[in-house]
Amino acid sequence: MNSETxxxxxxxxFRGMRIDGAIDPFAKARALAELGCDAGLITHNIxxxxxxxxxxxxxxxxxxxxxxxxxxxEIGFQNALGSLAPPELAIHLGWSGSIFVNGARCGKFxxxxxxxxxxxxxxxxxVGFVLPLIPQNPDSPGTAPGETSLHxxxxxxxxxxxxxxxxxxxTLMWINRWGNNGAAAIxxxxxxxxxxxxxxxxxxxxxxxLRGKFLGVDERFGMLxxxxxxxxLLPLSGLLAFDDEQR
Numbered sequence: 327m328n329s330e331t332x333x334x335x336x337x338x339x340f341r342g343m344r345i346d347g348a349i350d351p352f353a354k355a356r357a358l359a360e361l362g363c364d365a366g367l368i369t370h371n372i373x374x375x376x377x378x379x380x381x382x383x384x385x386x387x388x389x390x391x392x393x394x395x396x397x398x399x400e401i402g403f404q405n406a407l408g409s410l411a412p413p414e415l416a417i418h419l420g421w422s423g424s425i426f427v428n429g430a431r432c433g434k435f436x437x438x439x440x441x442x443x444x445x446x447x448x449x450x451x452x453v454g455f456v457l458p459l460i461p462q463n464p465d466s467p468g469t470a471p472g473e474t475s476l477h478x479x480x481x482x483x484x485x486x487x488x489x490x491x492x493x494x495x496x497t498l499m500w501i502n503r504w505g506n507n508g509a510a511a512i513x514x515x516x517x518x519x520x521x522x523x524x525x526x527x528x529x530x531x532x533x534x535x536l537r538g539k540f541l542g543v544d545e546r547f548g549m550l551x552x553x554x555x556x557x558x559l560l561p562l563s564g565l566l567a568f569d570d571e572q573r
Contacts, residue, residue, distance in 0.1 A: 334487050336368060336494045340381075345371040352454035352567075355380035356438050359450035369454075370490055376433075377486040380454025381497065390444040390546050392451055393562040394509055395501070396423065396437045397516045397547055399453040402497030403435075404519050409492060410484045418521040421540070421549050422529060422565055425457065426521050430474035433457035438567040459486065509545060517542070527551070531560060 336342050343358075345351045351369035358367060365384035371377070381399065385392035400419045407417055407427075418426040423435035439451040458475040476484060503511050517523065527540045529551070538553035549560040 332487060334370065334491045334494075336491065337498050340366045340368055340494050340498065343367060343369045345369050347371075351378050352380040352436055352438075352452065352456075355382050355452045355454060358382065359452055360440070365450075368490075368494060372486045372490070373459075375460050376456060376458045377490065378454065378456040379490055379493070380452050381494075383451040383453065385439075385448055385451050387447065388445050389439055389442065389448045389451075390561060390563050391509075392439070392448060393437070393565075394504060394512055394547060395451060395453050396435060396562060396565070397512055398500045398504055399455070399493075399497050400425070400435055401512065401515050401519065402500050403455060403493050405496040405500075406489055406492035407481075407484070409496075410489055411479075411481050415479060415481065417519070419516065419519045420521050421543070421547075423455075424521075425455070427474055427476070427479045430472055430479075432474045432476065432479070436567050437565060442563070442566055444561060444563045457489075509547075513543070513545075513547075516547075529560070531564065536560075 333344060334342055345354050349371065351371045355367065355369045359382045363382060365382055367382040368379055370379040383395055400423070403425065404417045404419060408415070416428050420426060424431050425433040425435070433456050435453065435455045437451065437453045439448040441448060460477050461475050462470055462473070500512065522540050523542055525540055527538065529536050536551060538551040541550040541552050541557065543549060544559060547562045551558045551560060
């Protein structure tokens with residue numbers, strides 16, 4: 327088991343780059359992907375208050391199909407945290423990338439790619455997450471309704487280094503399952519972890535606040551949102567990060 331002073335050990339095909347200070351590993355990974363770095367790079371930044379990491383990918387399918395890497399990386403994270411955290415911890419995944427621990431939001435995944443044409447094969451894709459380790463205000467925990475941190479949920483003993491390593495291993499396993507068996511296995515696993523399916527939800531979409539019942543997802547993980555008699559399909563590629571915007 328690694329100490330927090332060690333560099334994380336990643337599985338074959340993955341390699342790491344530690345990012346220090348205030349630099350966002352997601353932005354760094356995007357910049358390196360634009361320059362043509364090889365797939366499999368994991369940039370990571372572990373601080374005292376939060377951890378963040380991003381994985382560079384080189385899809386060989388159209389962007390809309392490759393967007394399955396967002397739920398794949400989310401499932402990998404859920405499996406990783408679930409293997410290290412207390413057994414009673416409830417970890418769920420939001421369609422738009424949010425991570426929920428015991429019902430409260432605890433970090434978020436983001437995804438970027440270029441080009442952004444849903445039916446073209448992207449040159450690169452980056453999927454990353456940020457996870458708060460301690461409350462936003464350590465002196466007054468619980469002051470942000472609906473938000474939490476890993477330590478607030480009883481995960482003080484979870485090592486961020488070990489969590490990062492475990493995420494890489496579980497994510498690689500799910501990438502391989504997706505490559506060998508297609509999206510069906512991903513759908514089955516994700517549905518069991520998804521938050522709010524069958525519930526009324528609100529979602530920001532292209533500057534508009536949409537409301538409706540979250541019916542589930544289509545074969546490409548697009549959200550099926552019913553408002554009255556109308557069912558609308560929100561493609562997963564609509565969640566792509568633009569420039570340095572955090573959605």
